[in-house]
Amino acid sequence: MRSIPRPSTLKDELQVLFLAVGSAFLVLATVLLYQNGQASLRRQLLASASTAAEAAAALVSLEDHRSLRSPQDLNSRAFRNIVQSLGALRRANPGIVHLFTIAPVGKLGGWGVVVDMGGSAPVRDERNLVRGRLPIGAPPPGSLPASLIQEGMGGTAARILDFANPSRARAVAVTSIVTPNGASVGLVVAELSAANLIEEVRLLWYVSIAIFLVGLVVSVFASNLASRWVTRPIEELSRGVDEIAKGNLRTRVSTHSRNELGSLASAFNLMAQSLEASQARTDEQQSLLRELHRLGSQVASTLELPRMLETAARGIRAICGGEEAFAGAMGPRDSAVRVWTRTGPGTLDMQGWETPADLLEDVLGGETRLLVRQEFAAAGLSMLLDRPGEYAVAAPLRVSDQPIGVLVALGSRGQFRAEAVSLAALFARQVSAAVGNARLFEQVRAVDRSKSEFLSIASHEVRTPLTVMKSSLDILVSSPKFEYTTDQRQLIAFCQESVDRLIRLVKDILDVSKIEAGVLSIQFQPTSLNELIEKCLFWVPQLPGGQGIEVEARLPSEPAMVLADPGRITQVLENLISNAIKFSKPGGKVTIELRSHEREYEVIVSDQGKGIAPEDLERIFGKFYQVADSATREQGGTGLGLAICKGIVEAHRGKIWAESALGDGSRFHFALTRVMDTPIGDGAEGQISVDTLLSSLRKASARASRAA
Ligand code: ADP
Numbered sequence: 001m002r003s004i005p006r007p008s009t010l011k012d013e014l015q016v017l018f019l020a021v022g023s024a025f026l027v028l029a030t031v032l033l034y035q036n037g038q039a040s041l042r043r044q045l046l047a048s049a050s051t052a053a054e055a056a057a058a059l060v061s062l063e064d065h066r067s068l069r070s071p072q073d074l075n076s077r078a079f080r081n082i083v084q085s086l087g088a089l090r091r092a093n094p095g096i097v098h099l100f101t102i103a104p105v106g107k108l109g110g111w112g113v114v115v116d117m118g119g120s121a122p123v124r125d126e127r128n129l130v131r132g133r134l135p136i137g138a139p140p141p142g143s144l145p146a147s148l149i150q151e152g153m154g155g156t157a158a159r160i161l162d163f164a165n166p167s168r169a170r171a172v173a174v175t176s177i178v179t180p181n182g183a184s185v186g187l188v189v190a191e192l193s194a195a196n197l198i199e200e201v202r203l204l205w206y207v208s209i210a211i212f213l214v215g216l217v218v219s220v221f222a223s224n225l226a227s228r229w230v231t232r233p234i235e236e237l238s239r240g241v242d243e244i245a246k247g248n249l250r251t252r253v254s255t256h257s258r259n260e261l262g263s264l265a266s267a268f269n270l271m272a273q274s275l276e277a278s279q280a281r282t283d284e285q286q287s288l289l290r291e292l293h294r295l296g297s298q299v300a301s302t303l304e305l306p307r308m309l310e311t312a313a314r315g316i317r318a319i320c321g322g323e324e325a326f327a328g329a330m331g332p333r334d335s336a337v338r339v340w341t342r343t344g345p346g347t348l349d350m351q352g353w354e355t356p357a358d359l360l361e362d363v364l365g366g367e368t369r370l371l372v373r374q375e376f377a378a379a380g381l382s383m384l385l386d387r388p389g390e391y392a393v394a395a396p397l398r399v400s401d402q403p404i405g406v407l408v409a410l411g412s413r414g415q416f417r418a419e420a421v422s423l424a425a426l427f428a429r430q431v432s433a434a435v436g437n438a439r440l441f442e443q444v445r446a447v448d449r450s451k452s453e454f455l456s457i458a459s460h461e462v463r464t465p466l467t468v469m470k471s472s473l474d475i476l477v478s479s480p481k482f483e484y485t486t487d488q489r490q491l492i493a494f495c496q497e498s499v500d501r502l503i504r505l506v507k508d509i510l511d512v513s514k515i516e517a518g519v520l521s522i523q524f525q526p527t528s529l530n531e532l533i534e535k536c537l538f539w540v541p542q543l544p545g546g547q548g549i550e551v552e553a554r555l556p557s558e559p560a561m562v563l564a565d566p567g568r569i570t571q572v573l574e575n576l577i578s579n580a581i582k583f584s585k586p587g588g589k590v591t592i593e594l595r596s597h598e599r600e601y602e603v604i605v606s607d608q609g610k611g612i613a614p615e616d617l618e619r620i621f622g623k624f625y626q627v628a629d630s631a632t633r634e635q636g637g638t639g640l641g642l643a644i645c646k647g648i649v650e651a652h653r654g655k656i657w658a659e660s661a662l663g664d665g666s667r668f669h670f671a672l673t674r675v676m677d678t679p680i681g682d683g684a685e686g687q688i689s690v691d692t693l694l695s696s697l698r699k700a701s702a703r704a705s706r707a708a
Helices: 010-059 062-067 071-075 077-092 146-153 195-246 260-300 305-320 357-364 382-386 420-478 486-517 529-542 566-582 630-634 641-651 690-707
Strands: 096-105 110-116 156-161 170-178 184-193 324-329 339-343 369-372 391-399 402-411 525-528 550-554 561-564 589-596 600-606 655-660 666-673
Touching: 010 077, 010 096, 010 156, 010 170, 010 184, 010 195, 062 077, 062 096, 062 184, 071 077, 077 096, 077 110, 146 156, 146 170, 146 184, 195 260, 260 305, 260 420, 305 324, 305 339, 305 391, 305 402, 305 420, 357 369, 357 391, 357 402, 369 420, 391 420, 402 420, 420 486, 486 641, 525 529, 525 566, 529 550, 529 566, 529 589, 529 600, 561 566, 561 666, 566 589, 566 600, 566 641, 566 666, 641 655, 641 666
Parallel strands: 550 589
Antiparallel strands: 096 110, 096 184, 156 170, 170 184, 324 339, 324 402, 369 391, 391 402, 525 561, 589 600, 600 666, 655 666
16 A cells, blocks of 8 residues: 655645645535525525415415315305415415415314415426315325424424425425414415425535635645745745855845744844854965965075065065065174065165164064054164054064064054964064074085085195105105015005005095085086096906906997096096995906987996995985995995095086895996087987087086185
């Protein structure tokens, strides 16, 4: 069995409720209407019948009626009198289906017909309605109830008989024919056809049904309207809540109704309005914070103080508002803010501007404040009195609780944002950190510069006596004037070796200092890598351990031309090859390969030594880094060779890297841009002409020398 779907919305529920109540009223009203109508129609018919009977009783002569007792009286004058009187009545009333009088006969209380006028209406059922006239003395028709006769004795009684049977239905009225002194001499019986009544009742039934159906349709509409009327504000509110939940805070609901729902809608609108306003405030704050973050990053993106201050001045104005803005800073040992930058309309000479830090501290006390014009001088900002602004948001810049400068946004009160002071304080904190970093960086750079200078000077100073020592030792060994025992010779050889090492170390330190100071001098010239590698192979056997190692070079037949300083690239090659030999096992093999690529030449020095662990691969190019194992230490060295190689290769705009795995040997690569002797623009895309590259590299090298 299918279940009836339950109403799912308030509107449906209300509609069903309204419809049910409406229908109940409708049924009640229809039934009442029908019953009242029917009763009234019946009353009318009964009244007509009674009127007819009473009229007939009034017309009948008492004397005449009393004298008629046997069928022979038919031709009597009395009979004719009564027939005449009643005939007129019968003709005047076409609804009468039977009109007759009866009178008591005999002593047993029976009744006999006196005058039968027949009927003026057509008789429908001959069996039940008397068509012909009954003779005088005949018993009354059996369809006339005895109880009705009894009632008629006391006045007039009327009843509708056989109403359910349309062919027999009739209204029967019985009334007494009384003498002036109240004695009854008989009864008049008037039967009126109920056919019309039945028709009218049927019509009434149809009308009632029609009214019911129309009422039903109207009540469906009305219930729909009523439920809508009730639920529309609720639906509207619910839609509003949905929209708010989706984030559409501009949603409003209509507030036409004046009842509680209307108040609820007004409250909803107020809530949406305040939500929208607070969302707008949040959005604005978020965008301000984003802007703050962006400006903070911009300030921190440079380490140059003037540029940093320029960005800071623009930032404070963007964040706070105002007509113009200033950013000032002081040097590490200064007591006043003397470096000023400004942003705003027009230009301004800020030469000689000076804000004593103690005045700034006195007025601001390390806090960001909105200053009025009268306070400018006290805060050390008297130069701003020439400017048009009446108010200034002043945010001190501080590092380690010490003042280092100030940010100022100047303008009229209305030009500043409500949160200008708190935002300026946040921004000032970012700028302070950036200025602090810039100062730190400057200090580190200065220390580094002086360290490199010291190393360079010290190395020079050390190299001279070392060179003297080396020459003296060489003379001692080679001069025939001196004769030595074997032990003495051995000792001199140790000294020579140590002096050589020291000279190498000093040379390396010098190179590293130059690289760090960016002043390594590089003499660029077209250079053939093949030639440099071949030259290196000559002295390989002289290297310590070089005799036991096989060294193989795989070089292309055509020259690999690069723009390079041959001396420096030879230094790189020597370093890589000597490392490869140094870290090879006896009988191992070292390969030097030269590969040609589209834009560069690549040199690979590989060995079959013990290799380098992955965690050391990146670090071996750092200064003084040696892989921490005893084997490495045993081989000697300074830990500077690869750092110098990196510096030299990068000064050539090339790259250097290593590949290795423990136990699998090492491969050191470096790549330099190849030079094609072809001018740019003749189809050899990406290749650079010798002249172009040479001139650009010379310019770079000249710049580096100037900087030194
Ligand atoms: P060093 O003078 O100590 O050789 P380098 O800068 O030339 O200084 O090398 C740094 C360290 O890198 C070396 O001490 C060594 O541990 C490691 N190394 C360099 N070349 C090789 C190689 N071919 N095989 C294994 N380890 C190497």
